[in-house]
Amino acid sequence: MNWRIVGIIVLLFGLGLLLVLRPFSDDDEEGAATATKLMQPDFTAYGLETKIFESYGALAHQIRSEEMAHYNQIGLTELKQPKYSVFSQDGTETWQVSAEQGTFYDDKTLILERSVEIQALLESSPIQRIMTEYLVIDLANESMSTEYPVIMRGPQVVVRGDGLSADMSAEIMELKRHVKTVFQPKS
Template sequence: MSATSSTPLAPPPGPARRREAPPLLWRLQNLVGTYLPLLILALLAAFTWWLVKSTPLPEDGSAQRVLRHEPDYQMQGFELQRFKPDGTLALQVRGREMRHYPDTDTLEIDGIELRALGKDGTLTVAQARQALSNADASEIRLQGDVLVRRYAQAQPENLPAQLEISGEFLQLNPPRELMSSHLPVTLRTGQGSFSVQSFEYDNLSGQLQFHGRSTASYLPRRKRP
């Protein structure tokens, strides 16, 4: 299958024998379109809060220095936590190493893991070999073994996530509420999986677009005896 599609996508008419269930693409897009808004907002809220707390303040003094692409601020083996008023954990950010580069005013985080607990009790977990962000967090990139998972309320993490996104690259744009990847990505839900060459999700418009050659698989529900 090679096409570009966006939600909402109504199931096309078909023979009577196919009316028992909507087409696979429509089902997967409907599930992804339901979970992605919650996932992307949790992820963006987690990262932007952490970025504000972690970005070093500018040094005093008016003397201008020639800046080279060398870190002026580093943290190793760090863990930051944010708690709710009742004392329960709301956000956790871990990283093997974080570096700030003054010439580009960017942050690089190796071995990053984000855990954000939503108001409804859902859990979003994101991890990657490296995360890069500009100074105001208007552009965030996760790259290398990217894995984003969303769990239902009170769902154990050893069970399959409601939604899982995996690939080598994921780009976030918080001001525009966009999530995209120009590299292949696999999206998995409890009912199937969808592998695409690239995708774009616009949270403001609710549009989810898949590009390039795509493959999908769907697990039908078991009929009760």
């Protein structure tokens, strides 16, 4: 066999191996995810509560979690089984949001994931439960949003949609895209 052909085959094999291994790849997302997994938390707490107060002293928000792991370097706290509570100006707990896991960032953004359920605590609320798989809560602006499918349940209605935006201070909630509504009148 000709040495040139052997050299070309070896060169092509080497280039193919480089493409498969990609040692020069600079994938920031993979690197950041790996760094977070390898990073040790600054502290871990169990059964901890975080309370956020209004400027005049009233309790506005509360976050409880079975387990919290805080990473000071990257400014986030991982939460297991978090429960987020919203309080009215008179101190009444109006909504409770729970999920399997969550992340609380230093900029007062709370991201909840997997089996997210928003429960109305006032019986007079026309919507009693809202379910989705992902929810972003901006505590600074008192807003909630998701692009994921949403199911809203009330005493006599079930509403399905894609995406939700809510202004907690104005008590306004809006589906981004309505899919289906089923009325269930009482007999």
